Amino acid sequence: MSIRLPSADGGYRLHRPCGNPLPALVCGPARSRRFYAAAHVVADPLAASAGGSGQTGRVVDWEATLAFRHRLWAQGLGVAEAMDTAQRGMGLEWPAAAELIRRSAAEARAVGGRIVCGAGTDQLAPGGGHAPAAVTAAYEEQLAHIEACGAGAVLMASRALAAAARGPEDYLQVYGRLLRQSARPVVLHWLGPMFDPELAGYWGHADLDAATEVLLKIIADCPERVAGVKVSLLDAERERDIRRRLPPGVRCYTGDDYHYPELIAGGGDGATDGEPGSDALLGVFDPIAPLAARAALALDRGDAAGFRELLDPTVELSRHLFAPPTRHYKTGVVLLAWLAGYQEHFTMVGGLQSARPLPHLATAYEQADLLGLFPDPELAEARMRQLLAVYGVAS
Numbered sequence: 001m002s003i004r005l006p007s008a009d010g011g012y013r014l015h016r017p018c019g020n021p022l023p024a025l026v027c028g029p030a031r032s033r034r035f036y037a038a039a040h041v042v043a044d045p046l047a048a049s050a051g052g053s054g055q056t057g058r059v060v061d062w063e064a065t066l067a068f069r070h071r072l073w074a075q076g077l078g079v080a081e082a083m084d085t086a087q088r089g090m091g092l093e094w095p096a097a098a099e100l101i102r103r104s105a106a107e108a109r110a111v112g113g114r115i116v117c118g119a120g121t122d123q124l125a126p127g128g129g130h131a132p133a134a135v136t137a138a139y140e141e142q143l144a145h146i147e148a149c150g151a152g153a154v155l156m157a158s159r160a161l162a163a164a165a166r167g168p169e170d171y172l173q174v175y176g177r178l179l180r181q182s183a184r185p186v187v188l189h190w191l192g193p194m195f196d197p198e199l200a201g202y203w204g205h206a207d208l209d210a211a212t213e214v215l216l217k218i219i220a221d222c223p224e225r226v227a228g229v230k231v232s233l234l235d236a237e238r239e240r241d242i243r244r245r246l247p248p249g250v251r252c253y254t255g256d257d258y259h260y261p262e263l264i265a266g267g268g269d270g271a272t273d274g275e276p277g278s279d280a281l282l283g284v285f286d287p288i289a290p291l292a293a294r295a296a297l298a299l300d301r302g303d304a305a306g307f308r309e310l311l312d313p314t315v316e317l318s319r320h321l322f323a324p325p326t327r328h329y330k331t332g333v334v335l336l337a338w339l340a341g342y343q344e345h346f347t348m349v350g351g352l353q354s355a356r357p358l359p360h361l362a363t364a365y366e367q368a369d370l371l372g373l374f375p376d377p378e379l380a381e382a383r384m385r386q387l388l389a390v391y392g393v394a395s
Helices: 062-074 094-111 132-148 159-164 168-181 208-221 236-245 260-265 289-300 304-321 326-339 349-354 358-370 377-390
Strands: 003-006 012-015 035-038 078-081 115-119 152-155 186-191 226-232 251-254 279-282
Touching: 003 358, 003 377, 035 289, 062 078, 062 094, 078 094, 094 115, 094 132, 115 132, 115 186, 132 152, 132 159, 132 168, 159 168, 168 186, 168 208, 186 208, 208 226, 208 236, 226 236, 236 251, 236 260, 251 260, 251 279, 260 279, 260 289, 260 304, 289 304, 304 326, 304 358, 326 349, 326 358, 326 377, 358 377
Parallel strands: 035 078, 035 279, 078 115, 115 152, 152 186, 186 226, 226 251
Antiparallel strands: 003 012
């Protein structure tokens, strides 16, 4: 039986749902790379529109949210908690994020799962006007909370710092202080303006070459306090350049949801022969976790070709989910979690399920189905038909 899906050109196409989903997989963490999935939050559908209320007990469905993280850990993936995939800066305020970090860190300890958590400055009022000292204090508050919960930290790019900084010196001062006082090495995150337009000119330069030099200087000044750097610029060659120039022991985590198979593989990716690949901290690993986990196992076996055979076909879906405006990729991620049966509704914090048009959602369904990502294809089809009906589309 086929389902009638709307296309971006105003027409329709028929899709025959996949009858061959990926079998369930339970495995330990990969040895050859570190793979983290930046995980989404499951909203409480009765309070999701509250978004900016800071009501930690109601905005998030804690049971479903934590169950999803357990699913990632069971497949050997680490969890990158309270990152932009979890709607930081797009509906999830710091009080809810702090509770999310506390709960997820406790669950990670209970099962031995890997976890890192995002530290930012989003408790500051939006709109700028904050001095660099206030930005530093906000970072310190969040960093202290994460460390008290026993998790590693990712220093996320700060809108407040981007607005306050007069030049690269302010970035050097703020990050230098944070690194010197952190209890354990942290991951730095360079999130490009395609993900968040308010981060344009980060590191004090609009020119990416100059900005790269500032980032590398921050790391070089305190390499023992930097566990890694996550590069989210959708620029594969720039990531390779940064990766080659990192001090020994500092990992490069790809955040490039367009080029991740080649960047993780390394070696024959157009770089120097034998060059090691990147580790990964990716939002797309949330919906493609079953394939990412299998690809990690292939790398552990030394099967580079098998790794590419598993991950290369996922790039089309990833590029679709992260298509401009890229910051709304979370909508497709949550849609696929609902269709897969990992949550009982398609609702997001702040009502952002409406951020993408129906044809975009239909294509996400179709591509994910062809990859075998829905454990129960009949359930996914039924839920997609429900969504189409809400929009008045006969399927």
